[in-house]
Amino acid sequence: MKLHLLDRSNTTATISVKLNSYPNFLKIWHYHPELELVTILKSKGTRFIGDSIQKFQPRDVVLIGKNLPHMWLNDANYFKENSTLKAEAISVHFKEDFLGTEFLDLPEMKSVSKLFKKAAQGIHFKSVSKKLRQDIEDLVTSSVFYKTHLFLDILYRLSIHKNYKLLSSRGYTISLQKKDAALSSQVVAYIFKNFNQEISLSSVAKIAQMNTSAFSRSFKRVHRKTFSKYVNEIRIGYACKLLQENQLNIATIAYESGFNNLSNFNRQFKNIKHVSPSTYLKKHIN
Template sequence: MKLHLLDRSTKLSNTSFTIRNNRYPNFLKIWHYHPEFELVTILKSTGTRFIGDSIEQFSVGEIVLIGKNLPHMWLNDKDYFKEGSRLVAQAIAIHFEENFAGEAFFNMPEMQAIKNLFSNAQYGIVFRGDLSAAIKMIKNLEQENGFNRTLSFFKILNLLANHKDYKLLSSMGFVNSFNNTGKTNLAQVYEYIIKNFKERITLEEVANIACMNPTAFSRVFKRVNRKTFSEYLNEVRIGYACKLLMEDKYNISEICFESGFNNISNFNRQFKKTTNYSPTEYLKTRTGAV
């Protein structure tokens, strides 16, 4: 599946954010990314949502926040593509840059919840539960202008930032295959893993980079990442494997070794564990979307 970069910069040249109510027979089947954040509210239609290496069903009333440069696509069910279909796909899409109000603004203590929201958006966030208040505010946003419009948008972001029922979508491994920077004091370890995950990496190696003994490193790493070092490493490798599968340049056996695994059986086992799909199932699901 070819990945497309969409340039939205010209539309944001004279405004801090854009809002569009898109209504089509079906959503465009384009696997794409862009440097702007995107807040999507599904008003009509059903299908499959692709966010990074996450593949899930979507339905009416869903709100998703996508961070910068995270590949994504909404694929409607087959009925939407049948000749003579009267089905409608409708969604409100808001695009904005991460620091559209200025970096200093989001560093204020009052903005901490929204700043955390933006940080989680790098994985893609789907909000669940009662979203009626947020959807009503998003619909009303289309009718507002100027200062009131911007103020209302901040209220929407704050409401979502404090919404407790949500799920992060894409894996850390997939995200790191597009963004190689670490965000904690383990940055050198993350950088080493990203640069060398195709090779054999031992616990002792990374512990030495972190200037810790292996036992202490394992304890700190699990506390920070909520997973063991080996689980993290496998996630990075599987995330990269998903990326290669979508690029359709290698067969599954080649992708196994290109991603740092030494045998097919372990690759298949770890792939299923991480994505809930076998590599073949994952590939069929993806290629069925083009």
Template sequence: MKLHLLDRSSISNSSFTTKVNDYPYFLKIWHYHPELELVIILKSEGTCFIGDCIEKFQIGDVVLIGKDLPHMWLNDDEYFNKNSNQTAKAIAIHFKQDYLGNAFFETPEMIHLLELFNRAKYGLKFLNIEKKLIKEIEKMLELKGFDKTIAFLTILNKLSKHKQTKKLASQGFVNSFKPSDNDTQYKIQSYIFKNFNKDITLEKAAKIAHMNTSAFSRYFKRVNRKTFSKYVTEIRIGFACKLLIENKYNIAAICYESGFKNISNFNRQFKLIMDCTPSEYQKNRKIQT
């Protein structure tokens, strides 16, 4: 899965860009950009990849993605069927952290927004957002100039005060990722994300990094603060959680779809990471829903 640098700079007379993406499905591009991105899902469901986080996305989701944080929105399989009448629609707002000047967000009145931007470096999901706020965001798209800027600041202010949020990417991923085509860690993470639910080996990853296995193991643990096997297992469990929420497969199928070889190991690893069994996790999510 190649990582792409996308140009999100404004081509209009504006300090930030607003766009409604309305397609049969979202583009399958694993990418990053120097702008922060506020995403509001208006239609469709699927899987979002944000840093090393993999989870389900659905209508009404609001996510703030920090600068240079790799991400991708992948719709469910039915969206890619030739005769599908499904559509994917989302609002995307791109802006640089200093889009209103270098010192604007460092003033006492705006420091809480700067703190919001800093929290977004991991990817920040806002839970249980009221429909009223989403309507305000949609209405902002119709504004121009000063009115649009004030409306956006008001929305950021409300998001900064929203209590229910979820951090998405891990600290290890954010600390280790460098957006460079020649960066060793980037090549390793690309290999992991492309193959986590297939056969994936320490030896192959070490070969990609041009290291022997012992040196690579030490390097990976130092950079990511966990072993290679634990890192891959956590990615697989994250994907399994997404499949459990969707409830399209039984637990045995989810085990193999997530890259595990047998049910007993899948159940054991799931319990270690999630502190519950796959069936308990699925049951609890149904109750929450």
């Protein structure tokens, strides 16, 4: 899974609003210097934000920070040859300083400034009101002046929204800020591509152009967790997505998520989610 930079430098709009409507979203692991506010209108699938793997569905509202890698991957039935399904979302791209370099320093903008900092990890806003989602949709057809006014109001309301979840880990975000961020992204991209297979520490260290012990120490320092725990968290995140779909039994899910035996899967799942896979399944299908 190669990481792509999407260049929008030829866009003259201060706030770029687009209604995306396709048979399926593009399967591109990418990043860009703009923040992005995404509202899902139609379709379901798996959302990759940094090192977070979670399901997405209609009415999801997500704010993605600048240069944070992400991808929206629709479920398999969206890619069938005769599928009539639609993937629709509104995406709003904007720079932090879209209203000027000093605008965020104003006292009135304190909560929005904090919102942008949280967005570095990606934010999933839960239980967003119908009115707020409608206002985001209205951005598509608004005039230039009203669009700016309405979007600022939307940002403020999101900044005081209490029900939200940060997506990517703090350690992943820190790794993006390092001088070797490009190399770190290559490592993470390799892990995402191969997490459901056996991944050796030595193979990943080779990508990082380091010996195994040095890579292990560096990884733990940057991500604030061991390499093995990082991989297991990604595997369990994917397992949660499969459990929520409720189409495979637990043993199959363990294998599909990269675990060679069920007992290790159960142990790692409970360590990370603090419940057993069966308890997690009952909670999310009722």
